[in-house]
Structures are given as C-alpha cells and as structure tokens.
Amino acid sequence: MQYLPNILFLIALIGGIGFFVKNVKKLARNIKLGKDVDVSDHKPQRWRNMVRIALGQSKMVVRPVAGLMHIIVYVGFIIINIEVLEIILDGILGTHRLFSPLGGLYDFLIGSFEVLALLVIVAVTIFWIRRNIIRLKRFIKPEMKGWPKKDGNMILYIEFVLMVLFLTMNAADFQLQQSGAEHYTQAGAFPVSQFLLPLMDGLSISTLVIIERTAWWLHILGILTFLNYLYYSKHLHILLAFPNTYYGKVKPQGEFNNLESVTNEVKLMMDPSADPFAAPPADAPVPEKFGASDVMDLNWVQLLNAYTCTECGRCTSECPANQTGKKLSPRKIMMDTRDRLEEVGKVMDANKGTFVSDGKQLLDDYISREELWACTTCNACVQACPVSIDPLSIIMEMRRFLVMEQSAAPSELNVMMSNIENNGAPWPYNQMDRLNWVNE
Known part of the structure; x- marks a missing residue:
C-alpha cells in the first residue's frame, strides 16, 4: 500500500501521455x-x-490589451508548468518538493510561479468578460456559435481552475510547513497563496494534508486532461504555432504561386516547333486537377494552417468584405477546412486508414461559392493573423478549381476575360478606339 500512490500516478501519466501521442500521430497523418x-x-x-512571431508574440501586441493579456497567459502557463517537472518526479519517486535543496533559487521560482498564476487568473477573467459580457463583435460572428464558443470558454475555465488549484496546493503546503507536519519541510516562498491561510485556520493537520494532496492530484490530472483536450480544441496552436510560423509564407504577400501545369502549357503554345494537337505519350502522367475542391487538393502547409487557427477573429475583423456585410469570413474558411479534414480523418479511421468517398467535399458542403468570390485578395487577413496563417491561399486554390475545372467564374469575370481575349484589355472597346477620348 505504501507504493500505491506512485503506481496510480504512473498509470495516469502513461495513460495521459500515451493518448496524447496517439492523437499527435492522427494529427500528423x-x-x-x-x-x-x-x-x-x-x-x-x-x-x-x-x-x-511565435516565441516573441510580435503580432499579438498590435492590439495592446489583448496582446498584453495573451503574453501574461502564454508566459505564465509555460513557466508555471516548469513546476510540472517537479510534480512528475515527486509522483514517480514518492518525494515531496524534490527541488527544495536549491534553497534561495527554489524560493524565487515558487514565488515567481505564484505571481504569474495570479496574473493568469486576472488575464483569463478579462478574456472571459470580453467574450461573454462585453461580447466583442469578432467573438459573436455566426461561425462562433455552438462548439467554438463553448471551446473558447472551456479553455478559460480550465486555465482558471488549474491556477486556483496551484495556489490552493501551495497554501495548504505552507500551512503544513508552519505547523511542523511530517514530510513538509520549510521550502518555497508564497507571496500570493499566503493570503489564503486565513481560510485554513483551525483545520487539523490531517485535513490540511487532504486539501494539499487533493489539490496536487487534481492539478496534475488537470494538466494531463488539458494536454489531451488540445487536439479537440482551438488551443492546439500552443503546439503548432511554432512550426506554422516557420513554414509560413516568406514571399511578398501580393505574389501568387504559378501552377507548373499551366506554365508548361504556355511554354508549349509559345514553342514554334511544338505540335499543339499532338496526343500525349501513352505513359504520360494524368494531368493534375487545377486548384482545390477538397482538403486533399490543398498542400500540407495549408492543412497545418487549418489546425493552427486560434479562432481569434483578427482576420475576419480586418476583412473589408466582411466589414461591408459580405458572407466571407477568413476565420470560417480555416475552421471549415479543419472541420472537413477532421471528417476525412474519421472516415479513414472507420476504414482502416483508407479514405472512402463520403459524397462530400470542402467546396459547397462547407465553403460556399459566394464566400470565395467575395474575397478582394487584399491580404488583410494574412497580415492580421498572429500565427502566420494564410486563408487567402485556400480561397485562391478553390477559385482556380471553379474557373479552370468547372468554368464557373461569375459573369463579371467571364465578361472581363472575354474582353482581354478579344480586345487586349478588360474594357469592351476595340483597340483601335482606345484613343477616341482624346478627340472628345
């Protein structure tokens, strides 16, 4: 029975990390x-x-209030979780405050963790107020109803509870230290949790031990639960922001990629010695689909973008089409791409890793043509994203599919392209008549 807590802790740790690794493999697939x-x-x-961008949070502080609050939560959550290493080792070895021999450095670390925990509590409270009481416009868009709203609040609740458990654990520990309880040696500084001591006055040592142990267990189990919740949450950007910013676009924002298949066709047309009517060789590869109608037609960086989306709505709030009442929301484009990709993944899970057509696709079933053609390609969404996501690239790939595979461009574009073909300009005037305005 002496080692039962250690065994239970190992089971919880291995189970939590194992399930997380399983989800990471599914994510990579x-x-x-x-x-x-x-x-x-x-x-x-x-x-x-x-x-x-990812480590320095440079694009977050463009909006100072949200940026400062996010930096507090970001720094606080990462630094406080350094203590998780001590908790894990204590749980495995059956020790208590294993790093306490560090002396003054340990006191400084615990004290810093407590101050950061308090700041995190304040920050997530402000975030909750902004979402649910002030109700900022970007948080009440149509795509934020249902699960996205619950998910955003759930993350705030979890972070709040984890910080409260951390401070409660420390307060009970501090009280036990002052009471001279066995195994609770003097260690750590408690600048915040010491103010919780009046709540524990008069409690017996056994009750304090129960409070401290309960908070300790709930804190570590909460962290393991949160770790596995990430896969199902927008908070996956905690892990993916770093690779996403690394693989983000480095070319000028106004520069679009050229399709190699189109480039080859143009070269063929401009080659005087080429026979444009010659049949392709029998062993020639099947021409690729132009553009994208489903997630498998996008590249893996675009799919990484979809999983990295924080649903913060900065892209949508900057979008001129959205501001003027158009249906387009760049955030929804990313959320729809992720939702469709998740649906494809579930189909593969049900068919032993093989995708079997489910009769759906990203185009029309998730993203409407109206949304795609509302985009002005101004790149405001790309510039606004704090983690280098590029919604415009997905929009353009789906437009390419509509134009080049289905000839389904809006009538205004068809007229313009016909004019370019016939008149060498977007306007319906013969080239010989272009300078007539001078005579008038």
Whole structure:
C-alpha cells in the first residue's frame, strides 16, 4: 500500500501521455494528406519568423490589451508548468518538493510561479468578460456559435481552475510547513497563496494534508486532461504555432504561386516547333486537377494552417468584405477546412486508414461559392493573423478549381476575360478606339 500512490500516478501519466501521442500521430497523418510543397528555402528568415512571431508574440501586441493579456497567459502557463517537472518526479519517486535543496533559487521560482498564476487568473477573467459580457463583435460572428464558443470558454475555465488549484496546493503546503507536519519541510516562498491561510485556520493537520494532496492530484490530472483536450480544441496552436510560423509564407504577400501545369502549357503554345494537337505519350502522367475542391487538393502547409487557427477573429475583423456585410469570413474558411479534414480523418479511421468517398467535399458542403468570390485578395487577413496563417491561399486554390475545372467564374469575370481575349484589355472597346477620348 505504501507504493500505491506512485503506481496510480504512473498509470495516469502513461495513460495521459500515451493518448496524447496517439492523437499527435492522427494529427500528423491528417496533415500529410495534403500535397507536398517545397518549404526548404529562406531558412534563416523562417527561423527569424518563428522566434519573432511565435516565441516573441510580435503580432499579438498590435492590439495592446489583448496582446498584453495573451503574453501574461502564454508566459505564465509555460513557466508555471516548469513546476510540472517537479510534480512528475515527486509522483514517480514518492518525494515531496524534490527541488527544495536549491534553497534561495527554489524560493524565487515558487514565488515567481505564484505571481504569474495570479496574473493568469486576472488575464483569463478579462478574456472571459470580453467574450461573454462585453461580447466583442469578432467573438459573436455566426461561425462562433455552438462548439467554438463553448471551446473558447472551456479553455478559460480550465486555465482558471488549474491556477486556483496551484495556489490552493501551495497554501495548504505552507500551512503544513508552519505547523511542523511530517514530510513538509520549510521550502518555497508564497507571496500570493499566503493570503489564503486565513481560510485554513483551525483545520487539523490531517485535513490540511487532504486539501494539499487533493489539490496536487487534481492539478496534475488537470494538466494531463488539458494536454489531451488540445487536439479537440482551438488551443492546439500552443503546439503548432511554432512550426506554422516557420513554414509560413516568406514571399511578398501580393505574389501568387504559378501552377507548373499551366506554365508548361504556355511554354508549349509559345514553342514554334511544338505540335499543339499532338496526343500525349501513352505513359504520360494524368494531368493534375487545377486548384482545390477538397482538403486533399490543398498542400500540407495549408492543412497545418487549418489546425493552427486560434479562432481569434483578427482576420475576419480586418476583412473589408466582411466589414461591408459580405458572407466571407477568413476565420470560417480555416475552421471549415479543419472541420472537413477532421471528417476525412474519421472516415479513414472507420476504414482502416483508407479514405472512402463520403459524397462530400470542402467546396459547397462547407465553403460556399459566394464566400470565395467575395474575397478582394487584399491580404488583410494574412497580415492580421498572429500565427502566420494564410486563408487567402485556400480561397485562391478553390477559385482556380471553379474557373479552370468547372468554368464557373461569375459573369463579371467571364465578361472581363472575354474582353482581354478579344480586345487586349478588360474594357469592351476595340483597340483601335482606345484613343477616341482624346478627340472628345
């Protein structure tokens, strides 16, 4: 019975980490469904982007209030979880405050953790107020109803509870230290949790031990639960923001990629010695689909983008089409891509890793044509995203499919393209008549 807590802790730890690894493998499999793309260029710039944007949070502070609150939660959550290492070792070895021999450094660390925990509690409370009482416009858009709203609040609740458990654990521990309880040696500084001591006055040592142990167990189990909740949550960006900013676009924002298949066709047309009517060789590969109608037609970086989306809504709030009442929401584009990718993954799970057509696709079933053609390609969404997500690239790939595979461009575009073909300009005037305005 002496080692029962250690055994139970090991079971919980192995189970929690094992389930997390299983979900990470599923995540990697889904992302790899995308087409391959070469992102091995500009490595120094990519590293700088990752350090500046993901680690340095440079694009978060563009909006100072939200940026400051996010930095507090980000720094607090990461640094406080350094203590998780001590908790894990204590749980495995059956020790208590294993790092306490560090003396003054340990006191400084615990004291810093407590201050950060208090700041995290304040920050997540402000975030909750902004979402649910002030109800900022970007948090009440149509795509944020149902699960996305619950998910956003759930994360705040979990972070709040984890910090309260941390402070409660420390307060009970501090009280036990002052009471001279066995195994609770003097260690740590408690600048915040000491104010909880009046709530524990008059409690017996056995009751305090129960409170401290309960808070300790709930804290570590809560962290393991949160770790596995990430896969089902928008908070997956905690892990994916770093690779996403590294693989983010490094070319000028206004530069679109050229389709190699189209480039080859143009070269063929411009080659005087080529026979444009010649049949392709029998062993020639089947021409690729132009553009994208489903997630498998996108590249893996775009699918990584979808999983990294924080649903913060900065892209949508900056979108001029959305601001003028159009149906387009860049955030919804990313959420729909992720939802469709998850659906494809579930179909594969049900068919032993093989995708069997389910009669659905990203185009029309998730993203409407109205949304796609509302985009002005201004890149405001790309510029606004704090983790280098590129909704525009997905929109453009789906437009390419509509135009080049289905000839389904809006009538205004068809008229313009006909004018370019016939008149060499978007306007319906013969080239010989272009200078008539001078005479008038």
